[in-house]
Amino acid sequence: MTKDPPLAEALERAAALTKPGTPDARLVHDLAIRGAQALLAAHREDDEAIERLIRRTTADEPAYDPEVLADLDRLAWGQP
Numbered sequence: 001m002t003k004d005p006p007l008a009e010a011l012e013r014a015a016a017l018t019k020p021g022t023p024d025a026r027l028v029h030d031l032a033i034r035g036a037q038a039l040l041a042a043h044r045e046d047d048e049a050i051e052r053l054i055r056r057t058t059a060d061e062p063a064y065d066p067e068v069l070a071d072l073d074r075l076a077w078g079q080p
Contacts, residue, residue: 001028 011024014031056063
């Protein structure tokens, strides 16, 4: 891995939050694992949000008034 200026800056900022003398390799390792966990968690949250939306919009009794939805353009934009 090449230690370019943005990486060096990120490691310097992260090193301030770790035990003094922590090797860069350990810091990169830990940050990569945490980053992967964060990405996976965000992906799961996206999937869960989509599933909630599907459940809400396909429910027998949706959380919105179907008549209002049918008349949405007129209500929102004053269109006939």
